[in-house]
Amino acid sequence: MAQKLVVIGAGMASGRMLEHLFEEAPGAYEVTLFNAEPRGNYNRIMLSPVLSGEKTFPEIVTHDTAWYDAHHVTCRFGERVTGIDRAAKLVLGENGPVAYDKLVIATGSTPFIIPLPGHDLAGVVAYRDLEDTNAMIAAADKGGRAVVIGGGLLGLEAAAGLQMRGMEVTVVHIMGHLMERQLDPSAGYLLQKALEARGITVLCKADSQEILGEDGRVKALKLKDGTELPCDILVMAVGIRPSTALGKEAGLAVGRGIHVDDAMLTSDPDILSVGECVEHNGQIFGLVAPLYDQARIAAKTLIGEAAVYVPREVSTKLKVTGCDLFSAGDFAEGPGREDIVFRDPGRGVYKRLVLEGDRLVGAVIYGDTTDGNWFFGLIKDATDISAMRDTLIFGPSFQGGAQADPLAAVAALPPEAEICGCNGVCKGKIVAAIQSGATTLDAVKAETKASASCGSCTNLVEQVMALTLGDVFARPTVQPMCKCTDHSHEDVRLLIKSRGLKSMPAVMQELGWKTPDGCASCRPALNYYLLADWPLEYKDERQARFVNERNHANIQKDGTYSVVPRMWGGVTTPAELRAIADAAEKYAVPLVKVTGGQRLDLLGVRKEDLPGIWADLNAAGMVSGHAYTKGLRTVKTCVGSEFCRFGTQDSTGLGIRLEKHLWGSWTPHKLKLAVTGCPRNCAEATCKDIGVVCVDSGYQIHVGGAAGMDVRETQLLTTVATEDEVIEIVSAFTQLYRETARYLHRIYKWLDKVGLDWAREQVVDDLENRRALAARFEVSQSVYRTDPWAEHARPSERAKWGPMADLTLKEAAE
């Protein structure tokens, strides 16, 4: 006689389990199937194509009425189960109890709703079942705007579906890149680029604060930074939680999920559990492949055959048409692990394989996933790959030879891409000149003026020549930026501009970086180039900075720091001096010293005391002196016409004006200025990066001095009549330096390359260009003219400056 089997939940796991059961032991069980949703089993992972309109619901139904009838399944759809009476072996449905011999709990998972204020407004939906999908389709029919919280698999599929139905979609993701559990930053960048290309706005590192409503309906999402994103529907797709309530109330062992053993049995031998509601050896599940394995094991257990569930590697593919990505295995770096990275910027391809010894353990692929399943097979089978290691990344069809092409980034440039910024020469014009007979660099220069001015694009022009002429053209070798790339600093700068690369992963992908995340040499340089070129779009990356700039203080040999508050133009007040003295005593500063830049240095401050001492100095009206930056340091002054009997102009006043204009700006290397009141030069202006010497008739602006490892005397840039002109020309000159110099080159080194005459043409002779440069400097300053100390001294930030844990206390207590 058939035993009675009750199944709670008609999801993908239980549907597959019933198939196995009816196939292997037809008639062994009389089945009752409960489902809270008013329908039977359907392919839940195909809801995304339903949302996008590429499929209809009937197409994704896996078991229809005829199937249930044929297998004599009693369907109780749309009926909730209110409890399980294990002693009486009864399942309590809303419409009455059912007796069981065996019970399978397959309640799946529920979407996690962030308890933001406003999460219960109408128009806030999760993305889990057909009801959610239909709610989104209904909203999309009215058009308008959608916000999706969550940049994981489900969130992106929801975003793509809503966008395909004509909504304006913004994805808000709290992590640094999309799908961070499946993708590394490089692949995440390519994915973001593809989504943005189809019109979806993506905000990463975006923290939601509140859902705003009107008349009980969602109106906008407010982020912690104050941004408001208006929306007509808000989809939360931030993750799922196993639905364990029934199991827990029935007294089964429950952790994060319902505990099951290798046979899928719960702590009650007559109750099994499968799917997203279970926890097996500490692991919970969200992808379909392991669920199908569990279904097979549960069916075997039900018919009395021994079977063992073994979790297996899973792979992920995103079901968004046109976004080709694949991720499998474990791609974290770790001891003994090695990476093989392949990038083809021209085709937008990124592949990363992670090896451990002779085995492939993980793979992330974007753009060309044809080999994904082959790699996945190697991971699952733990194949020894040592024999094919050198060519592994090219996939199974590799037939020898092909090498990553260092010219690919230049080859990928469209004809209209600008190569020479000085003279506005695009790639197409250079190619045309070469094809009509200009086969040497000088000829191209003469024909097009490309690289004829500052010369920093010379290497790019040569690369265009190499591409156009082929092997005939012998290209001189260049010094690469570091071991992570074949490109020089100059190439990288120009390509960042001409390709519109606005993030670190974008640069590394598009320019074919050979390491996953650069090194201590290229990361600070790229960070500078990006923030100088895209001040409004790029966000300064603190972890790409050297210690001094990261901690806004200079590290000393013993690991303590020095603190230098700004003294505008070297001028201070009794109140400021008193505050500095108080701070020095309060924090037991071992040494107070006068610096060469006319201010005071508090040396020997412990890292954890930095926010405190900064707060005290802030309270007295002082800000960071940036004594630690590749940026504006000081403007040294003499007393000038206010007090000095020789002074010709107010050099102190002008110095303060300049410092207030320039402070906070980042430059390729440190930037020191001086303003001196007469040619006696007490402020030593002629060995500064920029020095102003006041004369009777006005102001001489000198540039390119240094008094460090190299000692250089400045050269005269120009003489002007008014302070306003000084400010404008110094701004423009600084901006020209910021835009065209190589990272870690002082102004004199940069001038040695580009020439003083060229710089003078740009900022003195060409008035329009001067104004444009000064305006761009001001745009950047609108972001960076701010005190970093105040930001880090905030109470919420302070704990980050101390140790993460103090085990000396714990040991003492034990």
Added chain:
Amino acid sequence: MSWIDIGALDDIPAQGARVVKTAQGCVAVFRTLDDQVFALDDRCPHKGGPLSEGIVHGSSVTCPLHNWVFDMSTGAAQGADEGVVRTYPARVEGGRVLLDAAKLTAPRAA
């Protein structure tokens, strides 16, 4: 091994580090871009630089004082430099960072 919970993974910036104080000195706990954690003595064998303030790239860290590079999984200096930093077993579980307490509190050899 006896694991000790020293804090949340999110307390450490990605590509960065935080310090744990022990009776025997500071231990730097690093977090890589892909959320691996490594624990090393916070002291460069060259001139004692705080490695926790170095730039983290891949599974390596560059000392902030004189740019020695260490493989964080072994503690060995890379390239031409010679020296080894003591490492400690570290792992992440449920978003928490765990260090091996036994090794942390064992006296260091000089």
